[in-house]
Structures are given as structure tokens and as C-alpha cells.
Amino acid sequence: MTFSDLGLSQALVKAVEEKGYTKPSPIQEKAIPHILEGKDILASAQTGTGKTAGFTLPVLQYLSETKHPKYRPLRALVLTPTRELAAQVYDNVREYSKYVNIKPAVVFGGVKPASQIATLRRGVDILVATPGRLLDLHAQKAVSFKRVDVLILDEADRMLDMGFVRDINKIISFMPAKRQNLLFSATFSKEIKKLASGILRNPVEVETARQNSTAKKVTHKVFKVDKKKKTEVTVKLIKDNNWNQVLIFTRTKHGANRLTKNLLKAKISAAAIHGNKSQAARTKALKNFKDNSIRILVATDIAARGLDIPLLPHVINYELPNVPEDYVHRIGRTGRAGAAGEAISLVCSEETEYQNEIEKLLKEKLETKIIEGFEPTDTAPPKRAATQSKSSFGKKKKKTNANAQNNSTDNSKKNKPKRKPHFKGKKPANTSGRGRTGAPKKKRF
Ligand code: ADP
Numbered sequence: 001m002t003f004s005d006l007g008l009s010q011a012l013v014k015a016v017e018e019k020g021y022t023k024p025s026p027i028q029e030k031a032i033p034h035i036l037e038g039k040d041i042l043a044s045a046q047t048g049t050g051k052t053a054g055f056t057l058p059v060l061q062y063l064s065e066t067k068h069p070k071y072r073p074l075r076a077l078v079l080t081p082t083r084e085l086a087a088q089v090y091d092n093v094r095e096y097s098k099y100v101n102i103k104p105a106v107v108f109g110g111v112k113p114a115s116q117i118a119t120l121r122r123g124v125d126i127l128v129a130t131p132g133r134l135l136d137l138h139a140q141k142a143v144s145f146k147r148v149d150v151l152i153l154d155e156a157d158r159m160l161d162m163g164f165v166r167d168i169n170k171i172i173s174f175m176p177a178k179r180q181n182l183l184f185s186a187t188f189s190k191e192i193k194k195l196a197s198g199i200l201r202n203p204v205e206v207e208t209a210r211q212n213s214t215a216k217k218v219t220h221k222v223f224k225v226d227k228k229k230k231t232e233v234t235v236k237l238i239k240d241n242n243w244n245q246v247l248i249f250t251r252t253k254h255g256a257n258r259l260t261k262n263l264l265k266a267k268i269s270a271a272a273i274h275g276n277k278s279q280a281a282r283t284k285a286l287k288n289f290k291d292n293s294i295r296i297l298v299a300t301d302i303a304a305r306g307l308d309i310p311l312l313p314h315v316i317n318y319e320l321p322n323v324p325e326d327y328v329h330r331i332g333r334t335g336r337a338g339a340a341g342e343a344i345s346l347v348c349s350e351e352t353e354y355q356n357e358i359e360k361l362l363k364e365k366l367e368t369k370i371i372e373g374f375e376p377t378d379t380a381p382p383k384r385a386a387t388q389s390k391s392s393f394g395k396k397k398k399k400t401n402a403n404a405q406n407n408s409t410d411n412s413k414k415n416k417p418k419r420k421p422h423f424k425g426k427k428p429a430n431t432s433g434r435g436r437t438g439a440p441k442k443k444r445f
């Protein structure tokens with residue numbers, strides 16, 4: 001099967017060939033024909049398997065083949081949960097649209113809106129955006145959604161969870177009812193699928209691997225360690241193995257800062273990326289990490305979704321995420337486009353329940369080891385201490401705002417909920433015994 005066989009135009013085929021793609025990936029092969037037919041789709045495929053081109057190429061073809069007024073009203077909108085992902089998807093759209101007469105643009109928070117407004121005023125065919133800034137720009141009448149024919153939600157399950165769903169619904173309310181909707185992610189929970197059905201019309205469900213599964217070429221390992229030994233173990237792993245590019249996930253922004261400081265103290269070059277950093281610092285940290293000017297990027301889950309760092313060899317979970325789907329996304333930053341990768345999780349006694357939840361989702365046991373000299377001595381807490389976990393979806397209505405969640409706009413501080421991390425033995429909100437679907441959990445990066 002070739003890209004031309006899928007019905008894509010020569011102009012688009014030429015652009016992907018220049019990217020070095022020789023044949024479509026399985027998700028591209030399955031999704032592109034349906035999208036070209038104008039169908040709504042709910043597509044799930046593993047991380048790193050080319051979902052971006054899977055939705056971008058057919059949409060570009062549609063845009064370039066249909067007539068539009070000279071002023072170029074916005075006709076396709078791609079929404080992403082983080083600024084970094086918006087920038088990356090935009091880069092892809094730009095590359096794929098090199099040989100078609102289509103104007104792409106990107107808008108996200110944390111930077112001055114003036115140039116975004118100017119770009120939008122000049123006319124844009126396809127826009128990649130984070131929801132908070134997009135709504136701000138809409139309120140300022142810098143953009144109209146009245147002519148949007150195609151709506152794409154990348155990382156769709158995140159976009160439809162509690163932090164974002166209100167903004168998404170608001171944006172949709174300004175769009176024509178008749179439009180094509182494309183939802184893509186590596187993970188979909190049952191609850192989110194139900195929510196998605198409210199947006200999609202007669203969707204085709206496209207799936208390329210068992211849902212929520214991870215790439216086969218990523219080996220994952222758990223090291224059981226005491227909480228207070230995690231930094232030491234991290235430094236040891238990096239130094240002993242001479243790792244030069246490692247993405248490390250922490251649970252909190254404060255934790256990311258602390259670990260970065262300790263790595264620097266140990267003479268390991270590192271930077272942190274999270275929602276309390278300025279956009280300039282975030283962009284710089286990611287760039288330096290990608291071009292190997294620093295060895296370690298310490299991140300909150302802000303970097304878990306969608307970011308493509310080609311050939312990234314190692315991911316470390318300094319702490320396990322309390323939402324099992326986030327594990328799939330975090331470790332999916334390695335092993336992309338068929339490459340191999342290694343994901344290591346440092347798990348202390350308090351996190352045993354999280355490991356169980358992850359193993360349940362993956363339907364596999366994670367290889368669990370102990371490092372000589374770092375044998376754990378902490379004892380496990382009572383079982384119920386770790387029952388609160390599911391992020392995003394629940395009946396209880398909480399005032400929430402996507403801006404607070406990903407800090408994608410300047411007013412994020414105002415919206416930030418005061419919320420204690422629940423690792424410290426606090427009583428979990430959900431003690432009903434209904435497990436992870438019972439209590440909505442607000443995600444912050
Ligand atoms: P996903 O969204 O599924 O996680 P991406 O769209 O970010 O994956 O793509 C992952 C990587 O695979 C990117 O570096 C991209 O350039 C590359 N890629 C996409 N499609 C192909 C293809 N058909 N052949 C080879 N590489 C591809």
C-alpha cells in the first residue's frame with residue numbers, strides 16, 4: 001500500500017516522501033480513506049504511530065480541493081491539550097502542506113496575542129490551537145468558527161475530560177452543526193467514548209491495536225525503591241549507563257524543580273518543563289533537550305501527551321502517574337515510529353496500587369526488580385490509601401477550566417485550584433469503594 005493508493009494527491013504524496021515516509025502506517029492506512037469520504041471517526045492507535053499525518057493529510061486534501069472565498073475563512077480546526085503539542089502539530093501541518101495552496105497557523109497561550117491576531121486576520125485555512133487562547137481570540141473577534149467544516153481533537157480523550165470539556169463544548173457551540181469530526185488518541189476510556197458519541201455523527205471506529213496498549217518495542221521495568229532514595233537511584237541509573245537523553249516524569253511541578261536542582265548538583269545537565277514555567281523557558285527546555293544540549297528533561301504530565309522526540313531512548317517515571325492512561329502516554333514518548341525504547345518506573349511502597357491499576361489497564365504485569373544496595377525498607381500503606389485515581393470524568397460537577405489545567409493562557413493562575421497532592425497519605429476523596437471511576441480528579445501539570 002502506498003500513499004497514492006489511499007487516494008491522496010501527488011502534492012501531498014511528494015511532501016510525505018520528502019519527510020522520508022515510504023509507506024503509510026497502519027492507522028494512516030485505515031483512517032485516511034474514511035476521512036477522505038467525509039466520515040466522522042474515532043481513531044485509536046498506539047503512541048508514535050503517525051496519527052498526526054493520519055488526520056492532517058486527508059484534511060489538507062479536502063481543503064485544497066474545495067472552493068473557498070478569497071478571504072480564507074477558517075475551515076479546519078485542530079485542538080490539542082498543550083502548547084508544545086500545538087506547535088508540533090503545526091510544524092507537521094506546515095510540512096505536509098508544502099505543495100498545496102493552504103494556509104496553516106497556530107495559536108496558544110503564554111505568548112503575546114498580537115501576531116496571532118494579525119495572522120488570523122490575513123486568512124487561515126487550517127488552525128492548530130489550544131482551547132484557552134482560542135476562546136480568548138474568539139471573544140476578541142479575531143477568529144470565527146462559522147465556516148469550520150472539520151474539527152479535529154488530537155489527544156481526544158484528554159480534550160474531552162473534565163479539564164477541557166467545557167471549553168471544547170463552547171468552541172463547538174460556535175460551529176456549524178454540519179461538520180466532520182475526527183477524534184484521535186492512543187487511549188479511550190469507556191466514559192470518554194460515551195462523551196465522544198455526543199460529538200460524533202455515525203462515526204467509523206478505527207483501531208489498529210488493542211486499546212490502551214503500548215508499543216512492543218518499548219521494554220518497561222519497575223524498580224522498587226524507597227521514596228527517599230529515588231533521586232540517588234536516578235543519578236546512579238543515568239551515570240552508570242551513561243544515558244544522554246532521558247525524559248523524566250514527576251508528579252508535581254515542585255517535584256520537577258527539586259529533581260532538576262539535584263541533577264544539576266550531581267553534574268548532570270537538566271531542565272524542567274511544567275505549567276509554572278514561562279513559555280519562553282518551556283520552549284527553550286524542550287529545544288535544548290531535543291537537540292541534545294541537555295541530557296535530562298524533567299517534566300510533569302504536560303509533556304506526556306503527543307510530544308514527538310524522535311529516537312528518544314529512555315523515559316523514567318520518577319513517580320508513577322495516578323491515572324493509568326497517563327502511563328501509556330508517558331512511556332509512549334519513547335519507542336516512536338518503530339524505534340526501540342526503555343521505560344523505567346521507580347516505585348515506592350505508597351505507589352503499589354498505582355502499579356496494580358496500570359497493570360490492569362495494560363493487561364500485563366510489569367517486570368519488577370530491586371537494585372542491589374537500594375533494597376526497599378518502607379512498608380506498604382493500608383490498601384485504601386491509593387484508591388483515588390481516575391482523572392477526569394465523573395458526575396460531580398466541579399468548577400474547572402482547561403486554562404488552569406495546562407496553563408495554556410495567561411490567566412491560568414487565577415483559575416488554579418488549590419489541591420494537595422494525594423501521595424502524602426491524605427484521605428482520598430473517593431472512599432466509596434467504587435474504584436477509579438468514582439471521583440473526578442482534577443489534573444494539573
Ligand atoms: P502519534 O500521534 O501516533 O503519537 P506522530 O504523528 O507524532 O504519532 O508520529 C510519530 C513519528 O512517526 C513522527 O516522527 C512522524 O514524523 C513519524 N511518521 C509518521 N508517519 C510515518 C510514516 N508513514 N512512515 C514513517 N514515519 C512516520
Ligand code: MG
Nearest residue numbers: 051052154306
Ligand atoms: Mg499524536
